[in-house]
Amino acid sequence: MHKKADSEMFKALWAYDKAAESTDHIQIKKKYELFIDGKFVKPIKGAYFDTVNPSNNEKIASVAEGSSEDVDKAVKAARKAFKGWSKLSGRERGKYIYRIARLIQERATEFAVIESLDGGKPIRESKGIDIPLAANHFFYYAGWADKLSYAFPNRTPKPIGVAGQIIPWNFPLLMAAWKIAPALATGNTVVLKPAETTPLTALKLAEIIEESGLPKGVVNIVTGAGETGAEIVNHPDIDKIAFTGSTNVGKYIQKAIAGTSKKLTLELGGKGANIIFEDAAIDQAVEGIINAIFFNQGHVCCAGSRLFVQESVADVVIQKLKSRMETLMVGSPLDKNTDIGAINSKKQLQTIEDYIKIGLNEGCEIYQPTCDLPKKGYWCPPTLFLNVSQSHRIVQEEIFGPVLAIQTFRTIDEVIEKANNTPYGLSAGVWTQTGSKLFYLTQKLNAGIVWGNTFNKFDPTSPFGGYKESGIGREGGLHGLKSYVKFD
Numbered sequence: 001m002h003k004k005a006d007s008e009m010f011k012a013l014w015a016y017d018k019a020a021e022s023t024d025h026i027q028i029k030k031k032y033e034l035f036i037d038g039k040f041v042k043p044i045k046g047a048y049f050d051t052v053n054p055s056n057n058e059k060i061a062s063v064a065e066g067s068s069e070d071v072d073k074a075v076k077a078a079r080k081a082f083k084g085w086s087k088l089s090g091r092e093r094g095k096y097i098y099r100i101a102r103l104i105q106e107r108a109t110e111f112a113v114i115e116s117l118d119g120g121k122p123i124r125e126s127k128g129i130d131i132p133l134a135a136n137h138f139f140y141y142a143g144w145a146d147k148l149s150y151a152f153p154n155r156t157p158k159p160i161g162v163a164g165q166i167i168p169w170n171f172p173l174l175m176a177a178w179k180i181a182p183a184l185a186t187g188n189t190v191v192l193k194p195a196e197t198t199p200l201t202a203l204k205l206a207e208i209i210e211e212s213g214l215p216k217g218v219v220n221i222v223t224g225a226g227e228t229g230a231e232i233v234n235h236p237d238i239d240k241i242a243f244t245g246s247t248n249v250g251k252y253i254q255k256a257i258a259g260t261s262k263k264l265t266l267e268l269g270g271k272g273a274n275i276i277f278e279d280a281a282i283d284q285a286v287e288g289i290i291n292a293i294f295f296n297q298g299h300v301c302c303a304g305s306r307l308f309v310q311e312s313v314a315d316v317v318i319q320k321l322k323s324r325m326e327t328l329m330v331g332s333p334l335d336k337n338t339d340i341g342a343i344n345s346k347k348q349l350q351t352i353e354d355y356i357k358i359g360l361n362e363g364c365e366i367y368q369p370t371c372d373l374p375k376k377g378y379w380c381p382p383t384l385f386l387n388v389s390q391s392h393r394i395v396q397e398e399i400f401g402p403v404l405a406i407q408t409f410r411t412i413d414e415v416i417e418k419a420n421n422t423p424y425g426l427s428a429g430v431w432t433q434t435g436s437k438l439f440y441l442t443q444k445l446n447a448g449i450v451w452g453n454t455f456n457k458f459d460p461t462s463p464f465g466g467y468k469e470s471g472i473g474r475e476g477g478l479h480g481l482k483s484y485v486k487f488d
């Protein structure tokens with residue numbers, strides 16, 4: 001009853017008109033080729049795949065599928081370019097990277113719209129978070145290019161060589177920036193593969209790279225699915241692999257390069273704990289819970305997908321959380337009012353729906369707000385599960401969707417033990433007004449990132465990465481440079 005009353009009250013008070021972002025200034029080609037050696041070239045085997053808009057399942061463009069021959073061509077171009085690029089002064093390298101950053105800024109709206117069309121994320125997020133952060137990463141690492149001797153005092157950092165970079169579909173342009181910017185700043189050249197469901201902004205980036213005058217072959221972009229990624233991983237003339245994606249593929253890559261001299265960084269899955277103490281500012285914490293799990297439809301490796309609420313405030317937090325969930329707008333990614341967009345692909349929707357069934361079969365109590373989902377495309381309402389325990393699969397395994405598992409706790413020791421009881425170790429959030437408690441937890445939680453009274457905040461200066469099955473190495477900040485240099 002309570003559920004209906006809340007939603008009806010909200011809908012009566014707040015009826016938003018549609019506020020669709022315009023798409024008429026966006027340039028998307030019908031067909032995209034591979035970007036190798038500074039130009040767009042046809043795939044040797046002539047194969048293409050479709051990229052679709054997940055909010056209506058309509059085809060957006062055909063995209064070239066890179067074969068082993070194409071990957072080899074890209075690696076050769078990157079190797080050739082390495083000779084000149086690695087010898088260029090840091091100041092000169094920096095100029096190009098600054099230019100790329102500025103061009104992204106200039107075309108930010110176009111990037112944002114394409115990101116939302118291709119990936120399903122709300123335009124509010126692609127405009128306000130993904131694209132500005134991507135530009136910031138290029139600005140930040142451009143600044144390091146001529147200051148590497150300060151980054152590594154009394155040592156002489158040298159570039160590693162050709163980096164093979166494989167990125168996921170949840171933050172397509174941002175992940176490309178995380179990978180390309182530090183590699184270029186340190187004098188490496190790259191072969192990057194975007195994810196098969198979201199290749200378009202990386203290809204737009206290729207256009208910008210062409211426009212920037214970056215020496216040819218320094219950045220090569222080869223599109224394709226897992227097989228193309230595996231060709232990059234296994235190519236004998238690649239010196240370093242940087243991968244962001246699922247833990248399963250990360251393990252496969254680790255095995256594939258074992259025994260070779262390739263360097264490796266992995267940024268994998270997570271099952272972040274979001275911990276609310278009784279002395280937290282409750283309303284802010286509720287907003288924090290929403291942001292932690294529903295940002296980008298929960299397609300976030302560092303999502304706060306396990307909520308721990310101190311028992312004394314559990315009832316009030318859960319009641320406020322349910323009310324807030326009633327107000328979330330699920331719908332067109334291009335509507336500026338939308339909070340939760342489309343699920344990225346049919347495959348991912350299937351995974352999420354399977355986990356919801358698993359939760360129900362495990363006997364957990366589900367709550368989903370009343371919302372009308374669009375008829376076409378891939379959608380999942382914001383979902384929470386109560387009555388869950390540590391051993392449930394929905395608590396242990398990464399769902400990568402808008403699904404939250406809620407548990408309660410009484411003491412600090414108990415919540416530390418529960419929060420750390422996971423194969424992952426990427427992120428955590430702590431909500432309390434007591435500074436000492438916050439700092440104590442940051443020491444005790446096995447997570448690469450611990451947010452205090454906030455969640456999902458990203459900054460180019462801040463290292464990002466995980467422990468245990470969440471990965472190896474750090475990206476961002478000074479730490480992010482280290483993965484792309486070697487010392488004699």
Ligand code: ADP
Nearest residue numbers: 166167168194195196225226229230245246249
């Ligand atoms: P998800 O399961 O969420 O789609 P993946 O880890 O499969 O995540 O995908 C992340 C990236 O890894 C994508 O660019 C994908 O094409 C790529 N990929 C998938 N399988 C492999 C593989 N065996 N080797 C290298 N890259 C792969």
